[in-house]
Amino acid sequence: MKSEPGARVRPGEGARTPVSGGDQDSAKALRGTWQAVLGRLELEVSRANFETWLAGTTAASLSDGELLVEARSAFRAEWMNENLAPVVERCLGAVEGGGLAVRFIAPGEEPHAAAETAASPSGTAPSGREEVVGQVNGAFTLARYFRSEGSALALASCLSLVEDREPAISPVVVHGPPGVGKTHLLHGLAAQASGRGQRVACLSGEGFTSRYQRALREGNVEAFQDAVRGVQLLIIDDLHDLAGKTGTLRELVHTLDAVTHGGGAVVVGSELRPRELGLPERLCSRLEAGIVATVEPFAAGERRAFIEQRLADLRVALPSWCLEQLATGTGSVRSILAGVHAAVGLQRR
Incomplete structure (x- = not known):
């Protein structure tokens, strides 16, 4: 099995024999x-x-x-x-x-x-990208998502929805305090699914509400329902923003049912569990029938690893003392990034 040290061997060079089941x-x-x-x-x-x-x-x-x-x-x-x-x-x-x-x-x-x-030119199998209902932040990709111990279940549950294995469990509820990466995960999932040819709707709670209310005012409810109910993956972020909006919540329940009965999957993000938001029982029971995953803030050691990953993305190095200071602070992912970007900005002056 040992190979001679030296120049890297590329496919097509050398003379290794594939390992077959008979050997x-x-x-x-x-x-x-x-x-x-x-x-x-x-x-x-x-x-x-x-x-x-x-x-x-x-x-x-x-x-x-x-x-x-x-x-x-x-x-x-x-x-x-x-x-x-x-x-x-x-x-x-x-x-x-x-x-x-x-x-x-x-x-x-x-x-x-x-x-x-x-x-192939892209390095991956060709796929037709579907237009997403809503908006997806292109900077939030799954490849750049930092997998921590506190996000393991949430990430694994979302990954199962874009992988080729069956069956995947849906709905998936991703909840946690502000600034822990929930939106990054959901937008990364939307981009990945769309890139694989799935029909996707990715809306915030406010976005779902405003689209539905506009459809009511303009008499285009059927067009709205066709757009959001006919997707293969429905993503609703900031579910907590829908608390108390009776009519919109009723429409969301019908939308979840339509997507699920059509063989699609549902993912929602929220600061709290559905029942802690005081949502209707029929919505809570539907969401809790799948996976409810918590996203927790980074542990101390994970903060430094996250900072190093972000610096690698930026192709920037910071002194070790600066890394230590950034890593020993507290706060959300947003506050960590703010500190990193400030330090990088000062270094570039």
């Missing part, structure tokens, strides 16, 4: 190699990232200087290829001596199909 010794050796790589990765990446993305992966084949690793879903494979490949290849090099590339593939994907996908 039991090679298959066993390949599994052992990948387990050793996973052991190193547990020390290299956060526990949260390891459990979300890398846990459950298996080595599929080794051929032409490239290790193909089967992920738990097509989306996870795509995400890891974009975000984790460098650290995975570094750990693989430590185990195997360098010169190997790594590519994650979807469950059951044939190696030749994976190669064709990687060779």
Whole structure:
């Protein structure tokens, strides 16, 4: 299994033979190699990232200087290829001596199909992006979402809705105090689903209310209902803003029923659990029939990791003393980002 140290070998170079089911010794050796790589990765990446993305992966084949690793879903494979490949290849090099590339593939994907996908201009399978009902913040992507221990269930529940596995549990209620990343998660989910060709509605509580009331005034209720009830994924953020709005809440219940009966999924974000908002029982019972996930503020160690990720996105480095000061503060994600951006601005003066 050892490769000669030296220049990185690209697919098409070298002469490695794929590991087939009939070559039991090679298959066993390949599994052992990948387990050793996973052991190193547990020390290299956060526990949260390891459990979300890398846990459950298996080595599929080794051929032409490239290790193909089967992920738990097509989306996870795509995400890891974009975000984790460098650290995975570094750990693989430590185990195997360098010169190997790594590519994650979807469950059951044939190696030749994976190669064709990687060779396409986009690097991913083509998909038709559907227009979203509402507005999605393009900066809020799932790839940039920081997975913390306090957001693990919420992230996993949302990921299941855009992965290729069945069945996914819906509705999903994501709740937590202001500024912990709920909107980022919901908008990232909307963008991911839309990019995969799903019909999506992503509205805040106020947005849903204003659209519905405008439809009532203009006599376009049927058009409004066609737009929001015919989606495959309905996302309502800031559910707490609907408290006390009897007519809008009644319409929301009918909308949830229509989306669910049509085979779609529902995700809502809120500062509190549905029952704590004093919402109607029939709405609470529908929402609580799925998953209710809390998003909690970062733990102390996670604050620094989040700051380092943001600095990497900005391609900026700050002195260690500055990182420590930023990481030891308290506050929401918004306040952390404000501190980071202020420090970066001062450094650039």
